[in-house]
Every structure is written in C-alpha cells, then in structure tokens.
Amino acid sequence: MIRLLLVDDQHLVRMGLRMLFEPAADIEVLGEADSGAEAIRLADRLVPDVVLMDLRMPGVDGITAAQRILASRPSARVIALTTFDDDDHLYPALEAGACGFLVKDTPPGELVAAVRRAAEGESPFSRDVLRRLVEQAVQTRPPNGDRPNGPALNVTPREREVLSLIGCGLSNKEIADRLHLGVTTVKTHVASLMTKTGEPNRIRLAVLAVQSGITPR
Numbered sequence: 001m002i003r004l005l006l007v008d009d010q011h012l013v014r015m016g017l018r019m020l021f022e023p024a025a026d027i028e029v030l031g032e033a034d035s036g037a038e039a040i041r042l043a044d045r046l047v048p049d050v051v052l053m054d055l056r057m058p059g060v061d062g063i064t065a066a067q068r069i070l071a072s073r074p075s076a077r078v079i080a081l082t083t084f085d086d087d088d089h090l091y092p093a094l095e096a097g098a099c100g101f102l103v104k105d106t107p108p109g110e111l112v113a114a115v116r117r118a119a120e121g122e123s124p125f126s127r128d129v130l131r132r133l134v135e136q137a138v139q140t141r142p143p144n145g146d147r148p149n150g151p152a153l154n155v156t157p158r159e160r161e162v163l164s165l166i167g168c169g170l171s172n173k174e175i176a177d178r179l180h181l182g183v184t185t186v187k188t189h190v191a192s193l194m195t196k197t198g199e200p201n202r203i204r205l206a207v208l209a210v211q212s213g214i215t216p217r
Contacts, residue, residue: 002119005048006032007039008081009057013104017052021110027115036060043069044086048076054096055082055089069099077118081105081111090129100124115151117171120187122200130169133203137211153212154196162189164216166202167209178216 004027014032021027021131030046035037037060043051051069055062066078080093090101099118102111102127114124125133126156155163158179165175172186179186192201199205209215 002027002115003030003049005030005042005046005051005113007051008054009034015094024112036062036065039065045074051076051078052066052081053078055080055093063092066098079114079118079178099126102126104210111162122172125171154192159189159193160214162186163193163209164214167206167214168216
C-alpha cells in the first residue's frame with residue numbers, strides 16, 4: 001500500500017486530488033496539508049511514502065517544505081505538482097530533492113500512475129519538462145568530457161535499447177510494453193545501467209542517452 005500525503009493551499013484542489021486517489025486500491029491518502037508548515041508536521045507524524053506537493057503556498061512554500069521533509073525522512077518521495085512548469089520552479093524543486101515534477105493539467109490517470117512510479121523509485125516528469133531538463137543538461141555538459149560515448153558504453157544490446165527509451169522519457173511499464181518484457185526485468189536493466197554508467201538516477205540516464213546519440217530503432 002502506497003501511503004500518500006496531499007499538500008495544496010487550495011481546498012478544492014485537495015478535494016479533487018483525494019477523489020482521484022481514493023478509488024485506487026493500492027494508494028491510501030493519509031491526510032491533507034494546506035501549507036508547507038503543516039506538510040512538515042504531517043509528514044513527521046504520518047510517515048508517507050509519497051508527498052504530492054504544491055510549490056507556491058503562503059508562508060513556508062513547497063520547496064522549503066520538501067527540503068525539510070527529506071532532511072528528516074530521506075526515504076520519502078516528493079513529487080512537485082504545480083501550475084507553472086518554468087525553470088524558476090523546476091530547478092529549485094529538483095535541488096530541494098523532489099523526485100518528479102508534474103503540472104496540474106496532467107491527465108488524472110497519468111497523475112495516479114506517477115505516484116505509483118515514484119513509490120517504485122522512478123522519477124515521474126511531464127514529458128515537456130523532462131525534455132527541457134535533458135536539453136539543458138546536455139548543453140551545460142562539456143562536449144568532450146570524460147563521459148563515455150555511445151559505442152564505448154559497456155552495456156548489452158538489451159540495456160542499450162532500454163537506455164534509448166529512458167532517453168525518450170518512457171516509464172518502466174511503457175518500456176516493458178515496447179520491448180515485450182516484464183516490468184521486473186526492465187527494473188533490473190535500469191539498475192544495471194545505473195551501476196555500469198555511474199549515473200545516479202533516470203534523469204541522468206536520459207541525459208546520457210541523448211548525449212551518446214542513442215535513439216530507439
């Protein structure tokens with residue numbers, strides 16, 4: 001069971017989110033917070049697996065709340081949920097430790113799936129946001145640095161296929177469907193890719209795929 005905490009300063013938004021998640025048999029809405037300060041208190045008391053966090057709130061904002069929650073509970077997964085997908089919100093949220101970043105017009109089914117993905121250790125991002133992150137990271141990395149290029153990567157052909165689809169922003173489930181594999185098998189490949197490349201998360205793997213010119217066939 002995924003233990004979920006909802007954080008938004010608008011009552012109607014929280015009510016809508018609760019109505020969205022309550023029918024999910026594998027997700028339990030532990031509580032709601034209307035401010036960053038309340039989110040910190042509830043996270044300490046309720047110990048959620050995932051926190052769905054609005055960023056712009058009066059007083060203690062979502063970025064500060066995420067920092068404080070993760071400082072005391074590093075295993076928690078914080079997803080930023082905001083109306084704004086600009087870089088002024090994106091990068092501070094990531095620096096605060098958010099594992100994902102979604103805009104509020106994300107389709108309901110994708111939002112529920114994102115919570116599940118976060119609980120499984122993935123990094124759910126709106127596709128446009130992930131593409132911008134990858135493009136920005138590629139631009140700021142030295143073109144002739146010490147990263148391995150495509151042909152030099154010490155990965156298997158199947159791992160290369162998985163890496164290329166990570167670069168496209170696909171989830172483990174989407175990769176599994178595309179390659180006709182089990183989700184557990186895809187997770188194993190992703191873990192192996194992180195070990196072999198030294199990249200700590202899916203975002204960095206996506207950057208590596210793009211930078212190495214690895215694209216789906």
